[in-house]
Amino acid sequence: xxxxRVVITGLGVINALGTGREEYFQALLDGKIGIDRIKVFDxxxxxxxxxxxxxxxxxxxxxxKVYRKATKLMSRDIGLAVIxxxxxxxxxxxxxxxxxxxGGIDIDPVRSGVNIGAGLICCDLVELATAAQHAAEDGRFSxxxxxxxxxxxxxxxxxxxxxxxxxxxxxxxxxxxxxxxNSITCAEVSGTLxxxxxxxxxxxxxxxxMVAGGxxxxxxxxxxxxxxxxxxACTKYNDRPKDACRPFDRDAGGMVIGxxxxxxxxxxxxxxxxxxxxxxxxxxxxxxSNNFSRDFVEPEASAKGVTIALQKALNEAKLSPGEIDLxxxxxxxxxxxxxxxxxxxxxAFGEHxxxxxxxxxxxxxxxxxxxxxxxxxITAVLALYERQVPSNVNCPNPPSEYGLNLADSNQAADINxxxxxxxxxxxxxxxxxISRLS
Amino acid sequence: xxxRVVITGMGAVTPLGHNVEELWRRLLAGQSxxxxxTIFDSGTFPTQFxxxxxxxxxxxxxxxxxxxxxxxxxxxxxxIIGAALQAWRQANLPIPLPAELRDGKIGYLPAAEQVGAYLxxxxxxxxxxxxxxxxxxxWQGEKMEMDWKxxxxxxxxxxxxxxxxxxxxxxxxxHLARIFNLRGPCMSCLTACAASTQAIGEATExxxxxDADIIITGGTHSMIHPLGVTGxxxxxxxxxxxxxxxxxxxxxxxxxxxxxxxxxAGALIIEELETAxxxxxxxxxxxxGYGSTADAFRVTDQHEDGRGGIAAVRMALExxxxxxxxxxxxxxxxxGTKENDSIETLIIKGVFGPRAYQIPISSVKSMLGHLxxxxxxxxxxxxxxxxxxxxxxxxxxxxxxxxxCDLDYIPNQxxxxxxxxxxxxxxGFGGQNNTxxxxxxxx
Numbered sequence: 001x002x003x004x005r006v007v008i009t010g011l012g013v014i015n016a017l018g019t020g021r022e023e024y025f026q027a028l029l030d031g032k033i034g035i036d037r038i039k040v041f042d043x044x045x046x047x048x049x050x051x052x053x054x055x056x057x058x059x060x061x062x063x064x065k066v067y068r069k070a071t072k073l074m075s076r077d078i079g080l081a082v083i084x085x086x087x088x089x090x091x092x093x094x095x096x097x098x099x100x101x102x103g104g105i106d107i108d109p110v111r112s113g114v115n116i117g118a119g120l121i122c123c124d125l126v127e128l129a130t131a132a133q134h135a136a137e138d139g140r141f142s143x144x145x146x147x148x149x150x151x152x153x154x155x156x157x158x159x160x161x162x163x164x165x166x167x168x169x170x171x172x173x174x175x176x177x178x179x180x181x182n183s184i185t186c187a188e189v190s191g192t193l194x195x196x197x198x199x200x201x202x203x204x205x206x207x208x209x210m211v212a213g214g215x216x217x218x219x220x221x222x223x224x225x226x227x228x229x230x231x232x233a234c235t236k237y238n239d240r241p242k243d244a245c246r247p248f249d250r251d252a253g254g255m256v257i258g259x260x261x262x263x264x265x266x267x268x269x270x271x272x273x274x275x276x277x278x279x280x281x282x283x284x285x286x287x288x289s290n291n292f293s294r295d296f297v298e299p300e301a302s303a304k305g306v307t308i309a310l311q312k313a314l315n316e317a318k319l320s321p322g323e324i325d326l327x328x329x330x331x332x333x334x335x336x337x338x339x340x341x342x343x344x345x346x347x348a349f350g351e352h353x354x355x356x357x358x359x360x361x362x363x364x365x366x367x368x369x370x371x372x373x374x375x376x377x378i379t380a381v382l383a384l385y386e387r388q389v390p391s392n393v394n395c396p397n398p399p400s401e402y403g404l405n406l407a408d409s410n411q412a413a414d415i416n417x418x419x420x421x422x423x424x425x426x427x428x429x430x431x432x433x434i435s436r437l438s
Numbered sequence: 439x440x441x442r443v444v445i446t447g448m449g450a451v452t453p454l455g456h457n458v459e460e461l462w463r464r465l466l467a468g469q470s471x472x473x474x475x476t477i478f479d480s481g482t483f484p485t486q487f488x489x490x491x492x493x494x495x496x497x498x499x500x501x502x503x504x505x506x507x508x509x510x511x512x513x514x515x516x517x518i519i520g521a522a523l524q525a526w527r528q529a530n531l532p533i534p535l536p537a538e539l540r541d542g543k544i545g546y547l548p549a550a551e552q553v554g555a556y557l558x559x560x561x562x563x564x565x566x567x568x569x570x571x572x573x574x575x576x577w578q579g580e581k582m583e584m585d586w587k588x589x590x591x592x593x594x595x596x597x598x599x600x601x602x603x604x605x606x607x608x609x610x611x612x613h614l615a616r617i618f619n620l621r622g623p624c625m626s627c628l629t630a631c632a633a634s635t636q637a638i639g640e641a642t643e644x645x646x647x648x649d650a651d652i653i654i655t656g657g658t659h660s661m662i663h664p665l666g667v668t669g670x671x672x673x674x675x676x677x678x679x680x681x682x683x684x685x686x687x688x689x690x691x692x693x694x695x696x697x698x699x700x701x702x703a704g705a706l707i708i709e710e711l712e713t714a715x716x717x718x719x720x721x722x723x724x725x726x727g728y729g730s731t732a733d734a735f736r737v738t739d740q741h742e743d744g745r746g747g748i749a750a751v752r753m754a755l756e757x758x759x760x761x762x763x764x765x766x767x768x769x770x771x772x773x774g775t776k777e778n779d780s781i782e783t784l785i786i787k788g789v790f791g792p793r794a795y796q797i798p799i800s801s802v803k804s805m806l807g808h809l810x811x812x813x814x815x816x817x818x819x820x821x822x823x824x825x826x827x828x829x830x831x832x833x834x835x836x837x838x839x840x841x842x843c844d845l846d847y848i849p850n851q852x853x854x855x856x857x858x859x860x861x862x863x864x865x866g867f868g869g870q871n872n873t874x875x876x877x878x879x880x881x
Contacts, residue, residue, distance in 0.1 A: 151483075186624075
């Protein structure tokens with residue numbers, strides 16, 4: 001059997017820079033920054049008060065009429081995933097049950113699957129509080145009263161709003177995708193791992209088309225609290241939100257929470273050609289590994305797991321480090337993490353590091369958690385397809401020992417091969433290689 | 439041809455024992471792990487019982503020099519640490535793994551880059567008391583809105599960074615990677631009740647196609663906490679037979695009224711056949727088939743015809759290259775909910791036709807309860823043991839026949855049967871369908 005090749009034929013994105021690939025990429029090229037003081041809740045008593053908040057389009061615009069009732073079961077994370085999936089499917093001009101309710105579906109549902117990375121979804125605290133007030137006894141919460149009265153105030157399907165597999169499930173139902181369906185929950189590397197696994201599914205002939213990526217909102221009280229408690233959130237720039245997220249910069253002050261979704265359509269090459277699809281790029285390599293650290297928060301100083309993932313993704317693509325034109329890096333903007341990542345990049349690319357274009361985009365829209373790696377891949381695909389690398393912002397002074405080539409203006413570039421890398425607290429790492437179709 | 443994948447180690451921390459052999463002995467004896475919930479006071483909840491893991495201390499099983507790194511692990515991580523250590527030791531693997539490939543007189547070991555983890559791991563239980571205190575203190579009842587400043591003033595001093603971190607579903611795998619020095623793919627999925635079956639299937643794929651040579655796989659979960667039970671009680675998915683907990687889990691029985699929530703972990707070492715041979719390790723069984731599909735129907739219910747389940751089972755059979763006559767035993771998902779058990783019966787009939795009536799089927803959930811993300815891993819372990827000992831565990835509490843469930847569910851008594859090939863099914867909320875097929879290992 002000849003090797004099955006996998007191409008990217010649709011892009012869906014939503015984050016603080018906008019909705020859809022055109023708006024997103026134009027915002028990158030225009031130097032826009034979507035980070036601002038938090039609006040969705042009052043952050044006044046939080047040490048970090050800035051975030052990249054994504055738009056809130058009407059869900060009824062992206063969910064077919066017959067499925068409208070189910071939007072009540074869509075938490076923010078699910079909603080972001082459904083929006084980006086709709087965007088990717090429409091961008092790929094794929095005729096599904098949802099986009100073509102009158103018929104003329106041009107994919108085989110059983111050969112089409114979903115793989116969406118998800119985060120730890122916190123329940124809506126306002127909804128919980130509304131129920132919990134019915135469990136108060138002498139002004140305090142009573143578990144006994146919760147069991148007998150309070151819990152009954154929650155909608156019966158309450159739990160289903162917060163299961164991480166519901167991102168994939170709603171998408172599979174809306175578009176009738178009955179093939180392999182997975183939900184990878186590896187924190188900030190979920191999106192990259194999901195796309196990697198979905199790519200494998202097509203190569204190994206388990207599917208012809210996969211809707212893959214990740215979605216998460218960290219812009220809620222528990223999400224911010226967790227990052228603050230862990231000492232990862234940026235607290236230094238509350239009065240200057242646009243300056244707050246500074247990946248690889250000398251003055252990096254911590255990560256800024258964000259929210260969003262990145263979803264791509266992966267397709268077997270011949271399947272895509274027969275459809276006359278736009279072939280944005282080919283996925284040519286995937287690698288996964290793991291970083292160590294004693295506290296599970298900081299990566300080891302060498303971020304060796306990132307190097308291994310990059311090398312695996314390079315080897316699979318049968319490319320040497322010198323052939324890579326662009327790396328969209330994780331760039332979390334926590335100084336010790338950026339330093340470790342830079343070390344890992346130098347180790348993987350050697351001498352070529354000096355010339356390799358490195359782009360970090362979290363300065364624009366923050367840390368979108370499980371969506372991050374998927375959005376990074378979309379950025380790499382668009383840079384390759386549009387032959388333009390957007391500028392790095394908020395990085396005027398990268399420490400020279402990082403040794404990275406971080407251009408601070410847009411660069412025209414004929415990119416033949418690009419990579420992305422992701423890592424997370426906990427340790428998991430992953431990298432992808434994409435190539436221009438020859 | 440793809441590489442062959444074999445099982446070389448197993449471990450379990452469950453309500454019926456903190457190791458595989460005790461679990462197996464008690465399952466064959468038809469014992470129940472279900473009792474009154476004591477983890478929290480559920481005295482006024484619709485369901486007041488569950489299958490808990492009691493008295494397990496993961497630190498005792500860890501090498502002394504690394505205990506400090508894992509002291510604060512969440513409940514689910516503790517279970518998988520225990521199960522993984524058992525499996526790892528059975529597979530005769532060193533702690534930690536050396537970074538580089540090792541060969542020669544001291545024996546063969548692939549490089550750490552070729553050894554990974556793939557778990558179906560749940561989230562850790564929430565820090566409920568502090569979480570609810572912040573929510574209550576922040577709530578302005580008259581205005582019906584949250585005062586986020588008041589919320590934060592309660593939350594920040596009371597909540598703990600490490601306690602929060604440990605709830606992340608990637609943490610169980612993170613602990614294993616740290617203990618064993620894993621540098622291969624380290625992944626985790628959470629496809630509800632089908633998660634660990636899916637994790638084992640995906641791990642099998644990683645080895646088949648050379649992404650890894652050895653993987654520690656399986657699952658872990660605990661939802662026995664106030665919000666977990668609240669969620670399932672609101673869904674009316676749980677049995678409410680509070681007066682008789684040990685008979686509450688009644689898969690395929692006419693009087694079943696929901697599943698029984700359980701907790702625990704199951705771990706398996708799976709590896710590429712040649713690697714296992716070169717390491718000279720005992721092979722317990724071979725994984726020969728995996729199928730995974732989505733119902734794409736409703737988030738609340740399975741497809742009424744079992745469409746996705748039938749497709750997953752067929753996909754696994756095709757993947758294993760075995761016919762329906764070759765399946766000797768099925769470990770059912772068998773949750774004990776009205777819907778699941780009748781649709782699962784339909785699925786088995788849909789695939790196997792008249793042969794469905796001849797295949798012995800059991801649901802160990804009748805004794806163990808439902809370990810949610812961990813269920814499939816523990817159930818696959820029982821399939822390996824059924825092959826080893828040529829005996830199948832019973833479905834207990836099966837006393838009132840249900841006309842919709844008319845197959846041979848091995849009621850109430852373990853049964854000696856010839857088992858060469860066994861199948862394990864898992865179905866999850868949202869329409870996740872996963873099937874694994876294993877076979878007695880022959881060269």
